[in-house]
Amino acid sequence: MNKTAIITAFLVLFSGVPTIAQTSLPNMTVVSIGDGDTLRVRNQQGKPVTIRLGCIDAPEMKQNPWGQQSRTRLGQLLPVGQSVQVRQIERDKYKRLVAEVFVNNRSVNLTMVQEGQAVVYRQYLKGCANTKDQFLQAEADAKQQKLGFWNQSQPVMPWDFRRGKKNIQPNTTRSQQQQCDPSYPDFCIPPNLSDLDCRDVPYRRFRVNQPDPHGFDRDRDGIGCER
Structure with a gap:
């Protein structure tokens, strides 16, 4: 195989997968999995750290069977003892480390979305600004293929489930x-x-039609939640 063919094959193999330098991020070791977007690791000083996977949201455990399936898959990707690299995004209100986790230069956060085991958390996608298009495309592909969480007729987004807003659905019929x-x-x-x-x-x-009781259309131009 000539040099050009080798380079082309390499680019095809790794297109769409964010990579990092092996020495650019701290190494940590997986201790346990909480759910589809939460895990415990041990840092290089031996201190336990709780990580919330950034830019994504996994189904809640009470969203059967999707929450359990998501947790199981994350455990397969990150078995106990697995060495991972961690890109810190921020600390959340629960003092957890919000981060992107990598194994062999591959984003586990992105993999969970690609496989339909988590959805893109658009409200916090700024934490993955450099790869947000990859996350959005991965979700669109998983949704089209009805993978994992998307293999149901009316999926309730995890954030809606947590807030108890389970009845917000697209309008489809006159009776609705x-x-x-x-x-x-x-x-x-x-x-x-x-x-x-x-x-x-x-x-x-x-x-949005007036009177807009929830105030989604602040500038009253007929369009709600423009940003």
Whole structure:
């Protein structure tokens, strides 16, 4: 094989996979898996650290069977004793280390999305600014192929499940619309639901009719949650 062919094959093999220099990030060792986006590791000083995988959100454990499947898959990717490299993003309100975890230069966060075991957490995607397009494309592909979490007719996003907002669904039928707030024709919010904000809904740039009880359309231009 000539040099050009070798280079081409290498690029094809690793296209779409974020890589890092082996010495650029600290090494840690997996201690345990909490759920599909949480794990415990031990740092180089031997101190235990809780990591929340950044830029993604896995189904909650009570979202059967998706939460358990996600946890199982993360455990397969990160078995106890596995050496990993960690790119710190921030600390969350629970003092956990929000991070991107790598094994052999491959992002485990991205792999979970590619396999439909987690979804892109758009609200916090800025933590993966350099690879956000890869995350979004991975989710689109997994959704199209109905992989993992996407293999259900009406998936409830993990953040909606945690907030108890399980009834927010796209409008599809007249009977549904009769039970939905007419201020939001593109998806269903039941009337008299407690106040929501843009963080509570998985939609952006949707139509809003006045009186807009949840205040999604702050500038009153007919478009809600524009940012």
